[in-house]
Amino acid sequence: MNLNIDIKIVDSRIGTIFSLPDYSTPFSSGIDLRACCNKKILLYPNKTILISSGIAININNSMVTGMIFPRSGLGHKCGIVLGNLVGIIDSDFQGEIMLSIWNRQTECSFCIEPGMRIAQLVFVPIIKPKFHFVEKFNNVTKRGKLGFGHTGKF
Template sequence: MTPGRAPVGVLIKRVDPDVPLPQYAHPGDAGADLRTTESRVLEPGERAVLPTGVCIALPEGYAAFVHPRSGLAARCGVALVNAPGTVDAGYRGEIKVIVVNLDPRESVRFERFDRIAQLVVQQVEKVSFQEVAELPDSARAAGGFGSTGGHSAVGGTTGGNRYASVVSDREGQ
């Protein structure tokens, strides 16, 4: 919350009367914890849709985004298939989280009311798309998908594509 500003009011309804409401673990946290209402074991590579037991009504001009929990990712290899998931202001159904077990060997067990994701509410802008024949130039232009480097397999931080040059050198041999 920005100092001096009141929090945004979000209406919430429990589908499961016993589920704890989403909560922020620490002051200043961006995401409120979402919990699952059902126990489930995910085998390696398996995915599931886990219910959270809550529905929300966001004010117009806002959306909620379901983000992964870093601890689940680091310790268990759990990721969200569509991260972040988007909850639009007009959606009134139960929030559900699509989880996947990326660990190649170990299963992951979820118990009822385990924290499985974080809900981040943000103000969003409506845009008016204006079709043009050409876009204005920019410093980045169409560079994307690793065009700035930053990983040793693609030339460190120099932006070069080391992999492509290694392949080219080998092809010449």
């Protein structure tokens, strides 16, 4: 699917000191978002901070959304994830993309440096079903009303 999305540079370092948003490889699913901070930030254990990405986008298509995810290596090796776990950018949002960064480590601080690749943005299609309200379901599945986790561990 080809889709044009307008990107507005909010921080003048994007495209000069920091790389323009782009896919790292031809097979990358997301573009890296950079920490557009003015100086190194020491993020203490179990604390969050809101950091600018330096960009704003205009998706302008109600059948597409932007999803912000943590970077895998930072999450696994350093405990650095998103404070909201996954961010959603609605297609009509045009403000600056801000990143809620959480250091989920319990003992070690983490240093965020200006321009560091800190999160990633993926664009996904949206399915918007029309709801049909019913008194009961016509088909009964094997799972039915069984609760959360009822299938066990294995």
